[in-house]
Amino acid sequence: MEPKETKNRILDAAEHLFAEKGYHGTSLRMITTEATVNLAAVNYHFGSKESLIEAVIERRLLPLNQLRTKQLKAVRDEARRNDRAPDVRQTLAAFIEPTLSFRNSGPGAQDFIALVARALADPNDTARSVFINRIKPVLDLLHQCLAEALPQIDPQTIFWRLHFMIGSLTHIMHNLDKLPIPTEMMPTDNSFQEITEMLLTFITTGMEAPQ
Amino acid sequence: MEPKETKNRILDAAEHLFAEKGYHGTSLRMITTEATVNLAAVNYHFGSKESLIEAVIERRLLPLNQLRTKQLKAVRDEARRNDRAPDVRQTLAAFIEPTLSFRNSGPGAQDFIALVARALADPNDTARSVFINRIKPVLDLLHQCLAEALPQIDPQTIFWRLHFMIGSLTHIMHNLDKLPIPTEMMPTDNSFQEITEMLLTFITTGMEAPQ
DNA sequence: GTCTATACGATGATAGAC
DNA sequence: GTCTATCATCGTATAGAC
Structure with missing residues (x-):
């Protein structure tokens, strides 16, 4: 999978879930499941859950x-x-x-x-x-x-x-x-x-x- | 302790914490600690976390x-x-x-x-x-x-x-x-x-x- | 009636091997 | 990049003391 593809899939899923369930109401598992990427990919691409929401915004x-x-x-x-x-x-x-x-x-x-x-x-x-x-x-x-x-x-x-x-x-x-x-x-x-x-x-x- | 006292202490703590950290960001343990009441008191007086926030409102x-x-x-x-x-x-x-x-x-x-x-x-x-x-x-x-x-x-x-x-x-x-x-x-x-x-x-x- | 101590099943985060 | 084992913490339930 192209690297950009993975990042964008995570961003899309995170945007959707953070909007619907809030930051604390959304787990990294929910995001990676919806994006169909591995759980640890978030930490690999963005460093942390907090940096992820910054990137989304x-x-x-x-x-x-x-x-x-x-x-x-x-x-x-x-x-x-x-x-x-x-x-x-x-x-x-x-x-x-x-x-x-x-x-x-x-x-x-x-x-x-x-x-x-x-x-x-x-x-x-x-x-x-x-x-x-x-x-x-x-x-x-x-x-x-x-x-x-x-x-x-x-x-x-x-x-x-x-x-x-x-x-x-x-x-x-x-x-x-x-x-x-x-x-x-x-x-x-x-x-x-x-x-x-x-x-x-x-x-x-x-x-x-x-x- | 007077019965009303306990309920109000829980309501005050819940109001404060829900406002600051949100519903999902607040645990019953945080609430009962701040209110200095027992964990089970929430379920006894309000039935559930969801009923508690309704009572707060x-x-x-x-x-x-x-x-x-x-x-x-x-x-x-x-x-x-x-x-x-x-x-x-x-x-x-x-x-x-x-x-x-x-x-x-x-x-x-x-x-x-x-x-x-x-x-x-x-x-x-x-x-x-x-x-x-x-x-x-x-x-x-x-x-x-x-x-x-x-x-x-x-x-x-x-x-x-x-x-x-x-x-x-x-x-x-x-x-x-x-x-x-x-x-x-x-x-x-x-x-x-x-x-x-x-x-x-x-x-x-x-x-x-x-x- | 009111409160406490404790336990349970579920689920999330995380570190380290691969 | 991925998988997995482990641990912390969650909401809730219950048994029993006052």
Whole structure:
């Protein structure tokens, strides 16, 4: 078996199981069984269970953050070229849309989101600090763009509203297909796109609220 | 030892450890050691580990939901008596403020919030379904109040905005003292109250946004 | 009724031979 | 890279002391 093949099979299985059962709820045996590799292969390729979850997170997060950064800079630079402030909704969309299209890129991506949601809820998890450290530069850039877009609002207020936004985003991404949703509350079709628009309206309006 | 004393010691220790290490990360032996009771006391008083976490959740959640329900009904009935629509900010405050004052009621309450955040992130956790089932009636009441307050907005849209709000609320409650917050972003004093006001402004404005 | 000491079967982690 | 023997720890059950 090619070496890359083994590593990826382990990463896929780990992503899936960590998402479903949590870090402590998943054993190395479960992972290696699902990946149909030998138990000791994890220690061989990744060193430890803890390094494995770090690798799982970085594999997805690095390209995602690159895309977010690229889109944010595009919005900011376009506004600067035209000598005006960036549009708030456009700025927020530049951050949010990569997250959402990523979510629809496959079942592994949804597992990853569940994994991140877990990591954020875990006060001691190593996954938590990996995630937070990696996303901080993107958040700083987003904050800077919003400060340009909303000069009338205190940067401190923008900072907190940004965290309210992150709460809404992660909550809805993680719970969209897990919530007990009455049928009459479900948008008719292409529901995901509609809910995305609703979210964007909600947070854009909240972000622009007078102090 | 008084019988209630033992049960409460177990509940306190379980709340603390489940919040810190998660359900699977906590063993009954850790709990009974921290509570300085015998290992078998858990099974005697609660039957199983799973029943124990249910008891942990219900102990806090029932009074909290009663308070929320009472305040929501007060706002609604007051508005009806005066033959006008309920105020949106007041309605949201009736739901949110008990949560926040509860959070400040002691260290055990903060553990409980961390526990709930964990439960919400866990797709399979029994704690999750206990929490969701218990809070559903309150959410239904809140939805009904908001529909009265915002007749111009589609109930379906209100429903989703309500979930965006819950995301913001749980995220900020859980992460308030865990986020890496630059000192210049921290409100000068009584920060918790200020952040609450900011949250209320954010979600009220978002909730009232034109469709 | 309440608590304790102890045991059981299952399962996970790990080190060392190959 | 793989296999296996070994050990720790888990949740739970039970018998009996107070």
